[in-house]
Structures are given as C-alpha cells and as structure tokens.
Amino acid sequence: MKAIDLVSKTEELISPGISACVGCNVELSLRVVMRVLGPNTILAVPPGCMGGVGVVGWDMKSGAKVPVFFPLLDNPASMLAGIKLHYDRLGEDVNVVAFAGDGATVDAGFQCLSGAAERGDKIIYICYDNEGYMNTGYQRSGSTTKGAWTSTTPVNKEGIGGKMQNKKDFPMIMAMHDIPYMATANPAYVQDMVNKIEKAKQVDNGLAYIHIFNPCITGWGVKSEESIEVARLAVQSNFAPLYEVENGNFKLNMNPRNPKPVKEYLQKIKKFSHLTDEDIEELQADTDKKWNRLVNLASL
Amino acid sequence: MKAIDLVSKTEELISPGISACVGCNVELSLRVVMRVLGPNTILAVPPGCMGGVGVVGWDMKSGAKVPVFFPLLDNPASMLAGIKLHYDRLGEDVNVVAFAGDGATVDAGFQCLSGAAERGDKIIYICYDNEGYMNTGYQRSGSTTKGAWTSTTPVNKEGIGGKMQNKKDFPMIMAMHDIPYMATANPAYVQDMVNKIEKAKQVDNGLAYIHIFNPCITGWGVKSEESIEVARLAVQSNFAPLYEVENGNFKLNMNPRNPKPVKEYLQKIKKFSHLTDEDIEELQADTDKKWNRLVNLASL
Amino acid sequence: MKFKSKYIVPVGADGIYEIDTGKWRTERPVMDKDKCIECGICAMYCPVFSIIKEDEKYIITYDYCKGCGICVHECPKDAIDMIPEEGK
C-alpha cells in the first residue's frame, strides 16, 4: 500500500472527532495504523492519551468503528492474548492489536508484554512512544530521554533537575525477545510505517511489535505545526533510528549519510531547554554508541 | 579472590544444613555468592527453592547469618531498591542483594527488575536459572529451553509435548537495559563466578545483574554427581555462554575453540529424552546463531 | 431506578462518539490550488485526515480540522497558508 493512497483508498475507522491536542502526531499514527489494518481488527487502547481523548468512546457511544476496548494500564498484551486464543481456537482470523503509550508498554504493562512475546501470542502490539505519561499530565516514564523536564523530574530555578537516567532502549529489548517481527516507526515516515504495519499483519507465528516514536507537542513543548518536523529530526540525527528485526535479522531502514547533530533535534523542544552543552554532548555520544551497535548488528 | 581459597578464607553465611536436594548446584552457587559478598549484605530470597529449603529460616530461627528475607515472587528488585534508598540516604554502604530463581526474575518479578534497572537502583540482582518453577514442582518458566518436558509442558505417550517456545534470552535482555554491569555465570566455573560477584560488588552507579545457569538435578533428571558436569557442558557447547557486559561493552569470558555439540549436553538430561533429531538440530542452530551474534557484539 | 442505558454492562454501541473539533480552530489552512502540485503530502500528514482526495485533487474539509498548521509546514510548495478563523 502506498502511503499517499491511504487518504483515498482506505477507510477511516476511528471517530473523526477525537479530542487529541491540535497537531498531535499520535492521532495521525493511530489513524494510519487503523487504515492499514482495516475493519477485521480488535483494538485495545489502554489508559493514556488515546483512550482519554475518546477513542474507546463515551457513555453508550464508541470512538471507533471496530471493536475497541480499554485494557488495564498493566495488562494490554495479556488481554489481547486471551482474545486471540479464542479466535485462533475457532479458526477465525482477526487482527488483535494494542495501541498503547510508552507508560503502558515500557513500564506498567511490560511484564505482560514480555510474557506474551515469550509465549508467542499472535498479537500485534504497537507502542506510541511519547516519552512520558501524557494523559496524567506528563510525568516521566522509563522511556523519557535523559535530562528531559517532566512534571515528576522538574527543573528548579537554577536549571537543575530533569530525568537522571537513560531512556530505556525498548525496541532493542523487544528485539532480544526473539519475536518474529520488531520494528521502529516514526510519523514523519508514513510509507515506512505502512510497510511495517503490513508486515506485522502478516506475522502468524508469534508477536509483532512496532515502536513508534511520537514527539508529544503539548508535553514536550513543540509548536503544533512542527509536530512532524521534530519527529523527522529524531531520525535524521540517529537519535531514534528506523530499523526492523525479522526473525532475528536486523535491518536499517534509514541510514542517513550525514546524520544531523542531535542538538538540532533537542533545540526544537522546550523540555530540553535547560540542558547544558555537556548534557547535549553526552546525549550525542550515547546516540553514536547505540547507532554503532545497531549498524554492527545489521551487518550480520 | 581465588576460588580455591573460598573454602579456607571466607566465612559461611548460610545455614550449613538446608534441605536443598542432594547435589544441588544452586546451593553451591548461593554459598559462593555469599562467601564473596561477605557479612555486610542484606539478602533477599524470593519464594522458590532456596526460600523453600530454609535459607530464610523457620519459625523464630534464621537460615542465614546476614539479614535475610522473603520478598514477594513479583517484587524482589523493588523491595531491594527501597532498602538501598534508605541506606544510601544515610550514607551507609551495604550490599543489597537478591538471589532469585528464574521464575521470580524472568517472569513474575521482571517488571520490577526492569524498572529498577532503568532507574539505576544500586542493587545486585542474581538470578539462578534452573529453567523452571522448581519449588512448586517443576513447571515451565519463560526461561525453560524449547522442547523440555516440565509438569506444565508434559509429553504424552507418543512423545509429543514439551515446551513449544524459545528460552527467553534474559541475559541479553538485561544487557540491553544499559545497566553498568551484566554477566552470566555457571557453577562449573567458580573462579569466573567469583570474579563477577566481586565486580558486581564494586558497581556504584546502577544495577548489577548476574545470571547463573544452574541445571536442576531433580527437575531436569540429572544424576546428582553429574550436577557440575552438566553445567559445564552447557558452556562448552556454547548453549549457555559465559560473557559480561560492562557499561555497554560486551566481552566473552570463555570462547571454546572446538565447541561440543549441544547434543552432548542434552543427552545427559532426562527432560530432553523425547527430543527427535530434528529438535536437537534446531536447538543447535539456535545456539549457533545466538553465539555468532554474541561474538559480533563482543567485537565492537 | 430509571435506566438511561439499555445495556446491562458498560458498552458503547449507540453509534460513534464525535467531538466537533472543527470548532477548535483559531486559524484555518487555505490551499492555493495554483501552487499545489497534488503531491498529497499534506493529506498524508494531517492528523485528522481532514484533507481528502476528490476527482484527483486534494481538498481541505474543515469539519474536523483543528488548525494545527502541519499541512502548511509540510507542504513542499508553500501552497497552503493559515488565515485567522472568522469570528475569533
């Protein structure tokens, strides 16, 4: 499927009016995901922005044209596994999909996800990584970048504060779960995202995981119109590389010949405005080290 | 510390009479760990064989000469984190250590461990991987090898059954958590184990994780006197390689020039007795693939 | 008790819940069809899929357009502009 055809050749399955922030690229990602997956899909949206803005609905109305539900913050993968076991046993083919924030994925729901990955439950798990708990007002998550301001890693008047620890390298952790398909994606690269969702849909021998890097304009302090540009800079600087792992084989989907400095990405974002030059250098060094490892793994 | 000096130069901190099975190499590993760590240690032993055999004690008596306690199966790392926060705040240096089975580590307690790793809690977490829930009678865990008989992956009269899924590659998953120190160990390589415990003890900027491969003679069906030999074969065949990752840098600790066939290892173990030649070939192929990746990572 | 829900459990099956997000706009995107090369990039990035293709041409439907300006920012030909929403 061509990305450019999404708008004309696919059906919108999410309510056209949800109260996501103006310019939210998570909303875009969700719409793309559902347009590619199509109506034969059961969708889990755990507590988080997307649930909060109405995708699961309100009172007696639904926020989607497919079966949609709230799993708990801590059990999306397990609930999906149960649904899939039911349909598999009946021999009916259904996409059973989670669209979950990084909080639900990397922190509170990780154990269920890790278990489902190990057991080979045939679900599609998509994490939208906006680096924090946005629905509750932008607290830190395991996936928050080092140094970032969040409401639970505040910065004081002297500019001291921010998250002390590294961003959990979740795509790599999932890749090491030996699942048949793991990929990173980014809303600035819609075609790549479409390809990956299509691949995930084809997987029939285990769990498919897609990690979408989604700058949150509201939480991070990004101008709404720059929503996509900032996402793109994360790829162009190798900060959030695009790659996939099929049956253990790593492949880079984007290999910028002249990667931009991470600083270019960081500067667009208010949550990093207090960072010192050393802080930025450290993030650059980490990015380079991880990138090298990735290139190395992709060389096998 | 020389391994050979353990017996003469260190103090035994575990009750000399615990009811671990005759020849249990987990008992050996625990004693080695505690001899190296010494008395300034708080020890957590979650529900599992080691807790069950009396290491935490009975009624009003203790099973160890250091402070020892049962965390829950699902929260060892978090309880340790809390203890460490207390002592760190007071500026007192104490080894805060978990000695936990693979069930507690890889399955039920993984989320807490992953969280502590991400947050950089300064604890030492040691997993004894006997590939199953032994304390409850040998059920499968995420860490059970593919194909293995367990009481919840039974084999029927036609020889069909056994675990369907891969062993979760837990050391690699922990390595990808970017912790300062991750290592695998094995009771057949006591010196290597001693070195690694000493390194873990030195870590002061985050979590140190050691994954000990411990064949369970009772659950797996191994002769008690072959307890160590089977463990050694797992290393010699590259099935359970010895390596460590310091600050993201991989290093092989044992690189057998002529690795033994995995079959030699499998044949010693009753839980694999129903495996077909193809099954064994598949395990060999997996082993080779993982080994190559490891060598590659260690080359960086 | 008088029941408002016809369901015995919390389910939503009475149609689709929609918010009239078009009302949120303080500015609206306007396309200059002379500059537009019909590449469709604006449509691909519009978070609400508010830009549709009709008769091989991309047009902005304003029903749910929140006025984020992404289409303006991403358009390679500067063919879209934001103008203040009337009455705001």
Added chain:
Amino acid sequence: MKFKSKYIVPVGADGIYEIDTGKWRTERPVMDKDKCIECGICAMYCPVFSIIKEDEKYIITYDYCKGCGICVHECPKDAIDMIPEEGK
C-alpha cells in the same frame, strides 16, 4: 492466648535454623589421601562446603555432607570414592 513467640512480628532471630542433612546420606565419600594432590577442586564444588582445609590439607567433614558424589565425580585424580553408609 499463650505466646510462644517473643516477637510481635514474624522475624527469626533465635539463632540459625539447621537441618541435620548428614543423616540423609546413603553413601559417603571417602578420600584416599595417597592419591590426593590437595588441589582443592572437590572443596570448591561441594554444594554444602563440607570439605574444609585444615593444616593445608583438604578433609571431608560429614556433619552436613549429603552424599551427592560431586566431589568424587569432579576429583581429577580419582582420589575420592563413595562407600555405602553404615546402617543403611
């Protein structure tokens, strides 16, 4: 209620809980000191640390030895043998 525990919470501080695992043995390891080269390998692998070093020599203390046979199996010089435990 008559209390047996002097603690108000479940703690164990009345000494060390021990099982007399020496009683479990059906066979006992016996070292042939003529063959023994004092390498200490048996001691290093004994799961109960029942082999100790005294006056530069390794000796088996039977208090907790469970009779697993690992020392026998691992000894590079075949210096240890299992013999049936008396009375069993």
Added chain:
Amino acid sequence: MSRVDVLNGNQAAAIGASLARPGVIAAYPITPQTPIVEYLTQFKVDGKIDSAMSEVESELSAMSVLTGASLAGSRTFTATSSQGLALMYEPYFRASTLRLPIVMAIVNREMISPQTLWGGPQDSLTIRDAGWIQIYVEDNQEILDMMIQAYKIAEDKNVLLPINICYDGFYLSHMSERVEIPAQELVDKFLPEYEPEHIKLDPKKPMAVDPLTSGYLLMEYRYRHLAAQQEALKVIEEVDKEYADLIGRSHGGLVEEYRCEDADCVVVTMGSMSGAAKEAVDIKREEGYKIGLLRLRVVRPFPSKRISEVLKGKNCFGVVDRNVSFGWNTGILYQEVNSAMYRHGGDVPSVPFIGGLGGEDVKIEHFLHAIEKIYEGAADGVDCEQTIWLTNER
C-alpha cells in the same frame, strides 16, 4: 457413563472444570493449587480436552488472559491461591464489573505474612466485596459438582457474574476420597454452550467495551450488578435442584442445615472443618445438647435472609471463623452473620470464635469446646468484646 474414583480435591476441580469444556484456560502455579494446572496440561496433551491453554507469567496475566477470552466469547477457567489471588486483584475486580462469567477455583491458603503455605480462606474472604459470587465447599465431591454448577450459575442470563469455587488448601486439595464423576453427556445436557449477548469483542458486530462513563450511568450499572447478585441467590438454589434432578446430588443451595430444625443453639461453620463440626454436634446431641449446625456455602451474595431464618428464635449461636477481620477483632463471617441478624430483626446472642489459621487443624475437640461456650452464652450472656481463639498449644 458416570463413574466412581478416588480423587484429591485438585483432581476433582480439574476434572470438574474439564467436563464444562472451557474454551480458554490460563493459570499460574502456586501451592496448593499447582496440581490443577498440571492435571489440565496433561489432559490437554493427552487429547482429553480441546481448550486453548496459556501458561502465563503471573496471576495478573492469568486473569487478564481470561478477561480477554471471555470478552471474545469463550468459556474460561483458572485457579489460584493466596498471593496469586492478591496479585490478580485488579483484573479480578474488573472481571465482575464487566459481568464476565469466568469460573475460578480458589484453593484457599492463608495470606502472608507470616510466610506460610497452608490453608485458610483469608485470601478470598478479604476480597469478597469485589463483585464475584463466592461459594465455599466441604468435600471433594462438592468441588467437582460445584465446578460444573458454577458455569450454569455464572452464565445464567439473570446473573452473568464470575464465580469462585473455594476450598481449603491441603485439607481438601491434597486429600483423596471417593468422588463420583458424571458422564460427559450428562454434563453437556446440563450445561449449554456459552453465547454472550451482553458484551462481546467481535469485528462482525463492533462495539466499544467499557467506554469512559459518566457517574449516573455508572450508578445504573452498579445497581444492575447488585441486582444480579440478588438474583444469584435464587439461581444458586435452582441450579442445585436441577443438578440434583439430572445428576442426583444436591449440596443444599445457599446453606446447609444440619440438625437445626429442633436445635436451641447453632454453631455456624464453613468449608472442610464442617465435617469435624458435625461429628461434634452428634457427640453433643448424644450428651443431650440440642445443638445444630449451619454451614455457610455462599458468601457472595450473602444469604442474609436465609441465615436469619435459621438462627432466629434460637437461644444462642456461635460462628467459627478460619480467618480474621483485622478491624473487628473477630472473624469476617461472624461480623457478617451479625449484620444479617440485625437487618432481619433477629435478637440472638452470638459468640465469635477464631481457629485453624495458617493450616492449624480445627479438631472435633475444638468444636466440643465451642459448643459448650455457646451454651454458656445462652445461659449467662455474651461478652461482646471477647473472641474465643481455638488454638493447639505446642
């Protein structure tokens, strides 16, 4: 054909559950429940059941898998004990408020701390207010029969609630006794297939499950949930009768009365210790005491009216609790039976007993003593601040 065998409680539970042909089973091992999981996986590999099975990584996941499977339309089964139940509490509560007729065996085990493995229904009683039906049984035959009845009760269109069949760890789970196993055909006749209409995740008929809900609708759903619990009071009795008609055994419905009719005092019990209590009643009867026994079978819904009917007009009753209500200085059942009596206008003095915690044996002697105390209460009145502990000194 129905057949007779000697089964331990866990076997009885596993076989009972299998006879109901669950579509999805997910469970996590914990003493003393573990053998159930092992039996079921063995049944599966031996081709005796065709359920989909999941060996999950924790109990939270077990209940979550079942919640998903039940929402998709499967009949489901799991089992757990103590800490496992505690770990799954979040999805446990939700399973009931989503009105999913999940069946779960609870092999009752004391809660830690102190660190323990042994029996006692503290685990399930503490969370009795999470919306599930809870039934407590006395022997292995009742385990097996109630596993089958459980599905019928839970899936009743007027009930649609998840249900726990609870039995004492070790005392039943590891005890072997005679159990009659009904033929599969009979069970199939008794138990039609499960076809959810109220809630279902199905692309053929999309709906949102559990959208964000305003308070006034929430109150409606709660009202209906409470009504369904009340409805269950009837359905439990009906199903017991239907089962008796078809398969030939009744277990008493809401409560079991033993020699209560002409009794002037009553001892109230629950679970496996009721056997010893009945022996004690017989002994005391021979000594001339007109004592009776009331065995609580159903704790949720609490059959307050039924209980008060039995106890009203007696001279005194006592409740032997194998659990504690930390904030009441009595057991939980004592506290609730009192409430039932107050609501239904009884006015009988009552004596609280606690015994058998952490797997301690509650012996016939304990019950003989308790009966004495109940008669003392009838004669001299009861000190309402004091609970009598039935202990085994060592």
Added chain:
Amino acid sequence: MSRVDVLNGNQAAAIGASLARPGVIAAYPITPQTPIVEYLTQFKVDGKIDSAMSEVESELSAMSVLTGASLAGSRTFTATSSQGLALMYEPYFRASTLRLPIVMAIVNREMISPQTLWGGPQDSLTIRDAGWIQIYVEDNQEILDMMIQAYKIAEDKNVLLPINICYDGFYLSHMSERVEIPAQELVDKFLPEYEPEHIKLDPKKPMAVDPLTSGYLLMEYRYRHLAAQQEALKVIEEVDKEYADLIGRSHGGLVEEYRCEDADCVVVTMGSMSGAAKEAVDIKREEGYKIGLLRLRVVRPFPSKRISEVLKGKNCFGVVDRNVSFGWNTGILYQEVNSAMYRHGGDVPSVPFIGGLGGEDVKIEHFLHAIEKIYEGAADGVDCEQTIWLTNER
C-alpha cells in the same frame, strides 16, 4: 511559624506528608492523585525536603519499595487511587502483616469498570480487611492534619500498623480552601523520629524477616495484629487530643458527632459529602426534626462500640454509602454499622442509602430526602430488603 494558605486537597496531603520528614517516598501517578507526586518531586528539587524519592514503574513497585525502605528503618510515604491501589494489593496486605507503619494517602476514586476517573471510596473500602488502619476525612484541613497524625498513630509502639488517610477524589483533591499549615518546629515536636525495634533489616543486627512459619505461630501474630488494631482505637483518640493541645485542632477522633446528643434520629455519613449533610441537618432542625449526624472517620479499626453508643436508643438511623457491597445489596458501611449495633445490643431500625457513585454529586436535597426517609422508617418500620438510591436523573 504556622501559616494560612489556600490549598487543594493534594497540596494539603503533600505538605502534610513533607512536614513529617519521610525518608523514602515512592509513588506512581494516577488521576486524581497525580498532583501529590508532582508537588513532592518539586519540593525535592527545590530542596524543601530531603527524602529519597523513587519514580517507580507501577504501584505494585511503589508499595514494594516502601516495604523495603520501611524494613530498613525509614519513615515512608506514598499515595494512590483506585486501580493503583488494586494493583498494589499483594504488597499492601503484606505491609500490614509485617506491621510496617507506612503512611499512604488514598485519593478515593471509583473502581472500573465502568471506565471512570471520578470519586468514591469503593477502592479502599473493598480492601478494608487487609489489616491497615483506614481514616476518612472531610476537608483539606483534616487532610493535612491527619497526614501528620497518621505517622504518630502508625508508629505508636502499641500499634505499629500502616495507615491510610483517605479523601474523596476531586471533591477534596481538586477543591481549594483555607488550610492552616503548622510550623515545622511544632510538627517536629509532635512527631519524634521513627526508630523501629520490632523488625529491621540491618547487617549490624542480622535477623530473618518473615521466615516460613507454622500455623500456631501464625495465629499468635494474627492475634497480636488484631490486638494492635483494637489498641489503635485508643491511640487515635489520644493522638487527636495531643495534636489539639499542641497545634490547636481536633477532628473528633473515631467519629464526629453533629447535633446527636438530643437527636431522635441520626444520619450516618463519611467523607466530603458530610458537609452537605450537615447543612441538611440544620435545615431539618429548623423544620423541627430532631435529627443528628454521625460522621464515620475511622473504618479500620471499626469503632463499633463508639458507634453503637451514639445510635442506641434512637428511633431510627440511616447510612448514606458512597460505595456498594455487591453481595449485600446495600453499602458497605450500612452493613458494618448494623453489625456493630447487633454486637452491642442496639435495636434501632435502620435505612440503607446509596449515592454519589462514580463522582455523582450528593446534594443537600439528597440528604433532605434521606432524612425524611429515616423518619418514615422510625414511624412505619423499614423494609429490610430495599436500599434507597440517591440519584441525579438526567
């Protein structure tokens, strides 16, 4: 110096907790509790507190971190709501049975399903039997004062139990009002440092914490736990007095009585809705009804005697529950108050009300209506099967 400010409930809780100088804080965000966590991290980065803080990955972990820290000897604090509380239930139960004086604010929120964010104490009431002390407050001043008192009660050598200070989500957490903040010196004087003697993980004095324990010892520990809960009944009142002496405010201890003395009927309430109830009482008093109000503050230990002393001899009482007891067709507090009355030999007709679930507003009009119904009950008797739902039709 003490000072006056306008604070919302979460600020009051965060400031109250800070004044107690906890050594370790660990919490996980959840609506409506989240701002507490944010305030505390801000205090920390601003150097206002020197607690060690952990931003854990879930509530299970939050309670586990605190369990560890408390075992090591720290004073600790956390806060949560609804699903978060449910997720930490396993270590929650254990914290009490290990007798760790952890203090946790619970910002009461309705349990899902239905999916909801709004207030109601269903979350904490459902697990009231897990051994903790539970205190429910009415306004923001009481939140702040009770955060400080909580440590004093919990750490009392005769109590040594963890404690929840519970307040209604949004109705208090997001409401701003006048709050007096006592000076740090005063609080320091009131609250000595925490020095555990009963249980501690310390290499300088090794002990095993929670070894595997036989049933008869387990019974001893349970007995002592129950006794400590009873002891808390006294300590709560004493601490209230001590606080009043030193800092100048009392909140009533176990219960608050409002115009009860000469009342012939009483309405029983809890939490933030009590304000509206008091208004209703005043209105009805003016109409000539001799109505009084009893506000439950302490649910665990349940002050059954104290409650019965207030209600005995009245013509009728009613209980307005903002929660349900699924198996009783009433609210939880109604069920328990009845039990208290039975145990202590009261004989007053009672009327159950349920209202305000899912954050619905319980208005003065609702209480006016309830009071009418209570008087009807006094006159005509009560239908013991019927619960009156106070709803807002839409």
Added chain:
Amino acid sequence: MKEIRLHGLGGLGTVKAGEIIVYASVMEGNYGNSFPFFGFEREGAPVVSYVRLGDEPIRPKNQVYKPNCVIVLEPAVMNAVDVYQGLKPDSVLVLNTTHTDIDKFDIPPTVKTVALVDATKIAMETLGRPITNTTILASFAKATGWVDCKYLKDRISQLFGEKNVDAFDKGYELTKVIEIH
C-alpha cells in the same frame, strides 16, 4: 454564604480565577472554597468552576446550582452553555464582552447587577495573549465588592507576575457596572 459560578474555555485560567477569589477571601480572615466541575471533555470544551465565600467555614463541597454571581470569561461560551442557569434573586453577572450595553443579552430578571468588560481586548493589549482571568477578576471585584482587590492582586502577582496586575488594574478601570432596577 455567596456562591459563584465561572464559565470559561480550556486555557483561560477559569479554575485559577476561582482559587484566587478564595485566596482573597481567606486573607481577609473569611472562608471560601473553589473547585472545577469534574467532566470528561478536555481541550476546547467549556470549563466550569465553582466558588463559595462566607465568613464561617464553608461545609458543602457540592457543585453550585444556584449562584449569587456568574462570571463569564469568554463570550463564545454563552452560545454553548446556559450561563444564566439558577441565578438567585439579586445576583451579579460579570461578562467578558465587546458590548457595552446589556440590551444584547437575555438577562434573567433575578439579576440585579451586571458588569461588562472587554477582557479579551485588555488581555491581548497587556499580556499579548487572550488569557482573560486576571482581567475579569477586577470586574468581579468592582461589581460585587465581596473581596478586597489588594489580596486579589497579591495572589495574581505571586502566581503570574506584574503584567497581570496591570491587566487587573486596567480591567478594574474599564469595567462598566450597571445596576438593574
């Protein structure tokens, strides 16, 4: 006891405005409470906040159903919501509007005093953003006299800085108070 209801849109500081009123009341030695309506919809949706003031501790924590005063922070809200609902006899209405005349409004007979101010314009001029809460607080103070401007300004300055105090002052000056007889 005085009861106040504030109507605004997300981002205008409606809730904060209520809190500031309470602050002023408390600093004078009186009492008050304030809280938002706890609804579901966010961004863009109308926001309602409640305030109660009194010289004794305020007990009810309910929503305000019969206000003595209604404050409207954004004219557009009036199309979406019935801002007049429940207004008590002799009540006060404070409106952000470009109109200077009350004929344009359907003011209920229970209203006694109306305050009009073009708060959006003042905010744009003073702050550069259409955040109207500090401006309209001045109108409220001027129309009702229920709280002391000094304390309102103290809190505004603490929370938002001096520019907002300017907006307040300008608001006070430009508010037109009309008594209806």
Added chain:
Amino acid sequence: MKEIRLHGLGGLGTVKAGEIIVYASVMEGNYGNSFPFFGFEREGAPVVSYVRLGDEPIRPKNQVYKPNCVIVLEPAVMNAVDVYQGLKPDSVLVLNTTHTDIDKFDIPPTVKTVALVDATKIAMETLGRPITNTTILASFAKATGWVDCKYLKDRISQLFGEKNVDAFDKGYELTKVIEIH
C-alpha cells in the same frame, strides 16, 4: 470408622499407599479419605499420612490423632518419631522390619495385632529399589482384613505396573501376623 496413620520417609510412596487403601475401600462400595500431614520439611524428613475408612461417608478431614492402625514403611523412622502415639485399644501395628520377633519393640498395651515384614528386602529383590509402599500394603491387608486385596492390586497395577503386584504378593506371603493376648 477405622483410622490409620502411615509413617515413612520422602520417596517411599507413603502418601500414595494411603490413597490406595482408600481406593480399595471405595471400590468395595465403602468410603474413605486419606491425606498427608502438611509440614514444612521435605526431602529426607519423616512423612506422615492419614487414612480413614468406613461404610458411611467420612466427614472429618482432620489429622488422625488416635489411630486404629499404624503402618511403618521404613524402620529408621522409629528412631525419629513416636510411631505408637495415640494408638487405640485393640489396634493393629504393621512394621517394615528385619526382625521377626516383637520382643525388640516397645509395643504399647493397646496394640492387639502386629504384622512384621522385611519390606525393604522384598522391594529390593522385586523392584530393585527400596520403595516399600506396595509391599507393606499387603501386610496391612493381611493383618487387618479391612480392604480387599483384589482392589489394592488393581490400583497398584494401574499406578505402578505388574512388578509391584509381585511385590505385593510376596509381601502378603512373607508377612508374619502376631496376635497379642
């Protein structure tokens, strides 16, 4: 009702032996229950199991404190545990022992019948392993007559195969039953 207590060590099949007795009773149309003592220590520690038999459903699920019969599967246990405890008047004692004489034992006066068998030897000879449970069941049956050997053997064969039936038969043959008067 008959109450039986079995004493063994881990790995001897003590618990299974109890279950087999119950099975035999049930197959005859009678009732019974059996269960292990739920202790803490495992491996190597003494194991105790209880059995109740009767011709009506058995209600108590308690431990057996006053047995009508005690079965000892392993001589060594007698050093560690007081196997005679609580033996009822006219009770039966079944011992695995190398002795053929009861003088070596301190048999309490309440015992009426003693059965002696060298079950370990028989097990070693027949099965090659010292698993004594099937052998001693025969001694029990011979000494008490409480259950039918046919059903015991049925179950033994189901569970353990024919060799164990041989052990049973040999045990039956070699058991010496002594009545004490």
